[in-house]
Amino acid sequence: MSPADPSRPARPDSLPGVDVLGHDVYERGVPHEAYDRFRTEAPVAWVNETPANGHDGSGFWSLTAHEHVVAVHKDWRTFSSEVGGTEIEELEHDPEALAARRTMLETDPPRHTKLRQLVNPTFSKLAVETYAAHADALVAEVIDDALAETRTAGVVDGVHAVARELPIRMITGLLGVPDDDAPQLFHWADQIVYNADPDYSPAVSDRTDTDPYRLLPFRSPVSAKVFEYVQRLATARRGVPSGDLLSVLSNALIDGEPLTEREQGTFFLLLLIAGNETTRHALAQGLLVLAEHPDALARLRAEPELLDTATEEVLRWTCPQLHFRRTATVHTELGGVPIAAGDKIVTWYLAANFDPAVFASPKVFDIARSPNRHVTFGGGGPHLCLGQWMARLEVRTFLAELAAKVERVELVGEPRRVRSNFINGLKSLPVALVPR
Numbered sequence: 444m445s446p447a448d449p450s451r452p453a454r455p456d457s458l459p460g461v462d463v464l465g466h467d468v469y470e471r472g473v474p475h476e477a478y479d480r481f482r483t484e485a486p487v488a489w490v491n492e493t494p495a496n497g498h499d500g501s502g503f504w505s506l507t508a509h510e511h512v513v514a515v516h517k518d519w520r521t522f523s524s525e526v527g528g529t530e531i532e533e534l535e536h537d538p539e540a541l542a543a544r545r546t547m548l549e550t551d552p553p554r555h556t557k558l559r560q561l562v563n564p565t566f567s568k569l570a571v572e573t574y575a576a577h578a579d580a581l582v583a584e585v586i587d588d589a590l591a592e593t594r595t596a597g598v599v600d601g602v603h604a605v606a607r608e609l610p611i612r613m614i615t616g617l618l619g620v621p622d623d624d625a626p627q628l629f630h631w632a633d634q635i636v637y638n639a640d641p642d643y644s645p646a647v648s649d650r651t652d653t654d655p656y657r658l659l660p661f662r663s664p665v666s667a668k669v670f671e672y673v674q675r676l677a678t679a680r681r682g683v684p685s686g687d688l689l690s691v692l693s694n695a696l697i698d699g700e701p702l703t704e705r706e707q708g709t710f711f712l713l714l715l716i717a718g719n720e721t722t723r724h725a726l727a728q729g730l731l732v733l734a735e736h737p738d739a740l741a742r743l744r745a746e747p748e749l750l751d752t753a754t755e756e757v758l759r760w761t762c763p764q765l766h767f768r769r770t771a772t773v774h775t776e777l778g779g780v781p782i783a784a785g786d787k788i789v790t791w792y793l794a795a796n797f798d799p800a801v802f803a804s805p806k807v808f809d810i811a812r813s814p815n816r817h818v819t820f821g822g823g824g825p826h827l828c829l830g831q832w833m834a835r836l837e838v839r840t841f842l843a844e845l846a847a848k849v850e851r852v853e854l855v856g857e858p859r860r861v862r863s864n865f866i867n868g869l870k871s872l873p874v875a876l877v878p879r
């Protein structure tokens with residue numbers, strides 16, 4: 444946690460007592476009521492970081508309206524990712540250490556553009572179309588296994604047995620990670636991302652009784668293990684390109700310079716985490732929303748032409764990434780509220796996805812919804828999700844296979860949610876898949 448900046452004037456909370464920040468809030472459920480209050484009463488709201496909400500930084504502007512999320516993401520000059528992006532807390536104060544661990548998420552153009560160009564070809568819409576047959580085969584296997592488990596045990600865990608498997612198996616080959624190493628690598632990724640949840644991480648981010656690495660995911664002992672692993676594989680690929688992403692990173696030149704070992708490590712970690720931790724929750728919560736709306740799966744079966752709109756509606760509804768951050772570079776304003784240079788801005792994607800100014804009856808799950816301008820992949824601008832086409836392919840294939848093979852999804856126990864204000868995730872989902 445970063446200490447509050449004493450040079451900043453103290454400001455009161457715009458909505459005292461309404462919490463959209465505490466990790467515990469999200470463990471209980473999506474705080475729709477709190478988001479609605481912020482969006483209607485204070486769409487550009489000041490939120491102090493306090494020990495009560497598990498934070499002790501300088502405070503930030505909290506954005507819950509669709510129009511402001513889009514405006515901030517599109518204007519990277521005014522709202523920089525490089526001056527301070529991604530997480531609410533300042534994870535690193537030493538400028539040299541910060542520069543060394545920066546991922547493309549924490550850079551602005553022109554460096555961002557150069558980094559992104561390295562990996563764009565693997566994730567373009569056209570490239571992703573060529574992965575469709577692989578996705579079909581993987582989804583068929585995962586759903587057949589889940590049907591078999593339901594037959595023998597009466598229940599299957601929709602997170603571990605179903606949703607977790609698909610993104611991992613999709614991304615492993617692209618990264619160039621051997622199948623045998625995948626379980627260990629994804630275990631490390633879970634520990635890094637869910638650093639506010641004691642079920643995953645031995646070092647819990649907002650609890651002071653854990654180890655000193657808790658707030659420095661890229662310097663934690665777990666990240667060090669990932670970096671060592673990347674170096675072993677990257678060294679073998681240096682000078683002998685093999686087409687996978689590890690090979691791209693180990694042979695890349697930016698302005699004539701190779702990426703440093705640390706840059707290769709953090710880039711790899713970004714792809715590993717972004718490619719699997721988010722899509723997992725779109726699929727798991729997709730299963731949950733289908734269990735809660737049995738008519739939706741039946742309708743999709745009857746009207747397969749709704750597959751594309753159903754995919755977008757599942758993405759709008761499940762919105763696995765809860766927020767990212769930017770920092771204002773100049774004095775400016777948003778919705779008539781003055782913002783000072785250096786202020787932190789937090790964009791809440793799920794709140795924007797339920798903004799009635801953009802979505803008619805936003806709390807209705809409507810697989811035919813069109814248009815559907817959700818910001819699940821960001822509000823536009825240079826950082827718009829690199830993996831959006833891959834995530835869409837996975838959700839679409841999953842829905843098509845479920846509609847074909849599963850009569851209905853039944854919830855047979857209480858789902859358990861991840862303790863995190865960053866990822867809208869489930870950690871278990873006891874369901875039965877009833878075959879057709």
Ligand code: HEM
Nearest residue numbers: 547548717718721722725764820821826827828829830834
């Ligand atoms: C449902 C699944 C996914 C969701 C909800 C999601 C969400 C997001 C969001 C909100 C952003 C930031 C947008 C911004 O700040 O403007 C982002 C960026 C990113 N995503 Fe995804 N993502 C998903 C799947 C994937 C997949 C499959 C990959 C594959 C590797 C991926 C890789 C990335 C990367 C590398 C970035 C950083 C892009 C940049 O800085 O230019 N994501 N994603």
